[in-house]
Amino acid sequence: QQQVKQSPQSLIVQKGGISIINCAYENTAFDYFPWYQQFPGKGPALLIAIRPDVSEKKEGRFTISFNKSAKQFSLHIMDSQPGDSATYFCAACRTYSGGYQKVTFGTGTKLQVIP
Amino acid sequence: EPEVTQTPSHQVTQMGQEVILRCVPISNHLYFYWYRQILGQKVEFLVSFYNNEISEKSEIFDDQFSVERPDGSNFTLKIRSTKLEDSAMYFCASSEEGPGGLDTGELFFGEGSRLTVL
Numbered sequence: 001q002q003q004v005k006q007s008p009q010s011l012i013v014q015k016g017g018i019s020i021i022n023c024a025y026e027n028t029a030f031d032y033f034p035w036y037q038q039f040p041g042k043g044p045a046l047l048i049a050i051r052p053d054v055s056e057k058k059e060g061r062f063t064i065s066f067n068k069s070a071k072q073f074s075l076h077i078m079d080s081q082p083g084d085s086a087t088y089f090c091a092a093c094r095t096y097s098g099g100y101q102k103v104t105f106g107t108g109t110k111l112q113v114i115p
Numbered sequence: 116e117p118e119v120t121q122t123p124s125h126q127v128t129q130m131g132q133e134v135i136l137r138c139v140p141i142s143n144h145l146y147f148y149w150y151r152q153i154l155g156q157k158v159e160f161l162v163s164f165y166n167n168e169i170s171e172k173s174e175i176f177d178d179q180f181s182v183e184r185p186d187g188s189n190f191t192l193k194i195r196s197t198k199l200e201d202s203a204m205y206f207c208a209s210s211e212e213g214p215g216g217l218d219t220g221e222l223f224f225g226e227g228s229r230l231t232v233l
Contacts, residue, residue, distance in 0.1 A: 034221070036158075043206050043224030044158060067145075088156060101146070101210060102171055103222055105158040 004092045006106030013113050019077040021109045022089035026071065032093035032101070035064065035075050038108075039086050047088070048075070080113045087111070117141045127231045131196050136228045138190045138207030147190045148208040148222065149182065151175070152193050160208065164190065180195035197232045204229050 005024045013019045017085045023033075034049035050073065051058045057064045062074040077084055090106040120139045128134050140147050149161040163170040164182055172180075181193045190209075194201055208222040 036224075041226070043208075043226050045224065046221050049221070096170065101222070102160060102163060103148075103150075104160065105150075107157045 004090060004104050006090050006109060008109060009107065010110045011112070013077075013080045014079060015082060015113055015115050017080050017098055017113075019075075019080045019084070019111055019113070020050050021075045021090065021111075022072065023092075023106050024070075024072045025092045027075065027092070027094070028071070030066065030092035030104075031095050033064070033066065033073050034091050034103070034104070035062075036089045036091060037086050038089065044089060044105075046086040050088065075091075080111075082113045082115055083113055085113050117223075119207055119209055119223050121205075121225035121228050123228055124226070125229040125231070127233065128197055130199055130232055134194045134197055134201075134230060136192045136194075136205050136207075138192070138225060139188050140190055140207065140209030141223055142188070144209035144211055144223070146185070146210045148168075148210075149192045150208060150224075151203040151207045152206065152227070153203045159201070161192075161205075192231075197230070199232050202230055202232045221225075 007022050035047045036044035037047045040046045048059050048062045048064055050066050052068050055066050061078045066073045088109045091103050093101045093103050095101050147164040150158050152158045153163055160173050162172040162176045162182055179195045183191050203209045204227040206227045207225045210222050
């Protein structure tokens with residue numbers, strides 16, 4: 001129930017194209033859904049996040065679509081650029097009493113944007 | 116911009132040896148975490164720490180692991196007797212007290228400490 005399933009495992013997109021990464025979860029106690037971007041040799045960095053009471057959130061070229069009833073959410077990268085090449089992790093967070101969060105990561109998607 | 120710093124960046128050790136990985140979280144954060152990432156795999160939760168005690172730990176975090184906040188700035192992960200399967204990148208993270216606003220639960224990750232057990 002704590003798993004977050006992510007697909008695809010890898011993705012190659014032409015520059016200017018749309019990159020789409022999908023995730024699904026089981027546990028309805030999750031209350032926060034961030035996406036993390038990780039470049040080689042670096043730690044994950046928060047890219048964009050959404051709460052389950054919102055169906056879509058857009059920040060620049062990055063959009064999260066959230067379907068609460070289906071327990072699915074996705075990341076869309078518009079006008080993908082070579083600099084977007086990285087590994088993307090979806091995640092689901094559960095906030096416990098006292099405020100700390102437990103983040104459960106998806107398995108990651110390695111995105112390569114080719115010129 | 117404040118950041119989480121980790122040392123060492125890479126440590127090589129013999130199986131059975133003790134290892135201590137160190138982290139300096141962002142100064143005003145109150146929640147601290149350790150995650151690990153085996154090469155090419157997903158990031159896995161190990162432990163969360165708040166108010167000088169463990170809040171939650173995963174099944175990975177067995178008796179060989181311990182965490183400590185020895186002073187006001189450092190947060191350490193100790194592996195008492197390393198095994199080959201402990202080889203991974205270990206990430207420290209911290210977050211502000213939450214959950215007040217929309218993003219107060221954001222985790223800030225360090226760049227990781229790569230542990231190689233031979």
